[in-house]
Amino acid sequence: MTLAIDGLGLARASGEIAVERALAEVRAGRAVLLEGPGAAALVMAAETFEAVAADALGALGAGDARLVLPAPRLTRLGAAREKSGSVALPRLDASRIAHLALSIDAHIDAPVAPASDFDAAALELLRLALVLPAAVVLTLPAAATEGAVRVRLEDVMAYRATQVAQLRMVGRAPVPLEGAGETEFVVFRGGEGLRDQVAIVVGRPDLSGPVAVRLHSACLTGDLFGSLKCDCGDQLRDTVHRMAEGQGGILLYLDQEGRGNGISNKMRAYALQAQGFDTFDADAALGFGLDQRRFDFAAEMLRQLGVRTVRVFTNNPLKIAALKAGGLDVVADQRVLGRPTAENVRYLASKRDRAGHYIDFDSLAARVPD
Ligand SMILES: Nc1nc2c(ncn2[C@@H]2O[C@H](COP(=O)(O)OP(=O)(O)OP(=O)(O)O)[C@@H](O)[C@H]2O)c(=O)[nH]1
Numbered sequence: 001m002t003l004a005i006d007g008l009g010l011a012r013a014s015g016e017i018a019v020e021r022a023l024a025e026v027r028a029g030r031a032v033l034l035e036g037p038g039a040a041a042l043v044m045a046a047e048t049f050e051a052v053a054a055d056a057l058g059a060l061g062a063g064d065a066r067l068v069l070p071a072p073r074l075t076r077l078g079a080a081r082e083k084s085g086s087v088a089l090p091r092l093d094a095s096r097i098a099h100l101a102l103s104i105d106a107h108i109d110a111p112v113a114p115a116s117d118f119d120a121a122a123l124e125l126l127r128l129a130l131v132l133p134a135a136v137v138l139t140l141p142a143a144a145t146e147g148a149v150r151v152r153l154e155d156v157m158a159y160r161a162t163q164v165a166q167l168r169m170v171g172r173a174p175v176p177l178e179g180a181g182e183t184e185f186v187v188f189r190g191g192e193g194l195r196d197q198v199a200i201v202v203g204r205p206d207l208s209g210p211v212a213v214r215l216h217s218a219c220l221t222g223d224l225f226g227s228l229k230c231d232c233g234d235q236l237r238d239t240v241h242r243m244a245e246g247q248g249g250i251l252l253y254l255d256q257e258g259r260g261n262g263i264s265n266k267m268r269a270y271a272l273q274a275q276g277f278d279t280f281d282a283d284a285a286l287g288f289g290l291d292q293r294r295f296d297f298a299a300e301m302l303r304q305l306g307v308r309t310v311r312v313f314t315n316n317p318l319k320i321a322a323l324k325a326g327g328l329d330v331v332a333d334q335r336v337l338g339r340p341t342a343e344n345v346r347y348l349a350s351k352r353d354r355a356g357h358y359i360d361f362d363s364l365a366a367r368v369p370d
């Protein structure tokens with residue numbers, strides 16, 4: 001008997017399913033077959049590329065294997081570029097690949113070719129998988145490989161937009177919080193990242209008028225453990241308290257750890273910060289731009305909750321612009337300042353100076369503990 005799967009929603013979104021499977025493969029260190037018009041390429045994450053894989057890929061003919069790197073990483077390697085590019089890998093040498101992908105004192109000693117469409121899709125796949133954006137890519141004749149999960153180039157490039165369109169509420173329940181008795185957690189699937197998004201409805205905000213709102217990107221170190229390196233935990237709790245004391249509000253807790261780079265890349269960046277890099281230079285050395293986050297799905301979450309007009313708690317102009325672009329009426333924006341510490345002052349100053357955050361650094365600096 002053949003099982004009809006159309007009714008299970010599998011046939012309808014085959015492209016998205018393929019991308020989701022490919023993300024799991026890439027995170028597990030396995031190769032994925034990326035298919036484009038008339039050609040295909042095997043893609044692996046450089047961060048998990050080992051000698052065994054080198055042997056297996058070499059047997060397929062490593063003639064045109066290449067390492068694809070984003071522009072900021074190429075710049076770090078001394079080959080400044082505005083767009084991503086690739087370096088040929090005539091030998092699949094795992095230690096050289098790791099060196100070029102991650103090492104802070106590496107230098108490029110080979111020509112850099114502009115990234116092809118395959119290369120761009122390979123990097124997008126790795127970013128979506130929240131691994132280091134450095135891809136080992138090997139072009140093959142179409143359909144030459146069996147066994148690897150297959151994914152179409154166009155589906156990879158379209159995935160983020162489909163994630164926003166798929167956003168849906170999957171559960172809600174009251175969860176009283178310390179200092180804010182009446183709160184409800186509403187969970188959404190889709191949007192961005194690899195897990196779920198949570199809206200915390202504080203009190204009973206009047207949805208017919210402007211609603212106090214915060215978009216808060218997950219920060220495990222700051223939110224949960226009180227890390228002194230950032231201001232996230234204070235911002236999170238202060239906002240909930242302010243909403244509880246006022247007319248209520250909605251805090252969106254978004255699966256965007258490490259400005260959307262993922263916790264492992266954030267720790268790599270922290271390791272570089274311990275060597276003196278600032279928050280943005282550390283990300284750039286790993287191949288990331290200023291900010292990977294998108295907030296279009298946050299506007300959609302608010303819409304699904306019945307919100308039309310907002311007062312937003314943030315210092316980040318990108319969040320304000322994204323809510324407006326998402327069709328919400330932003331009638332006010334209010335600052336959210338955490339507690340300055342000797343460890344986070346440089347981080348706050350970088351956000352103000354390099355990403356245009358509205359932070360009054362003079363008053364912050366005056367509050368830094370000795
Ligand atoms: N890559 C990277 N991410 C960091 C670093 N420090 C904190 N983060 C992340 O940055 C994000 C900060 O989130 P938010 O506080 O919501 O955002 P924001 O852009 O500072 O904006 P507002 O707080 O609203 O003004 C979280 O995802 C943190 O995990 C860092 O040094 N590097």
Ligand SMILES: [Zn+2]
Pocket residue numbers: 219221222223230231232233
């Ligand atoms: Zn933080």
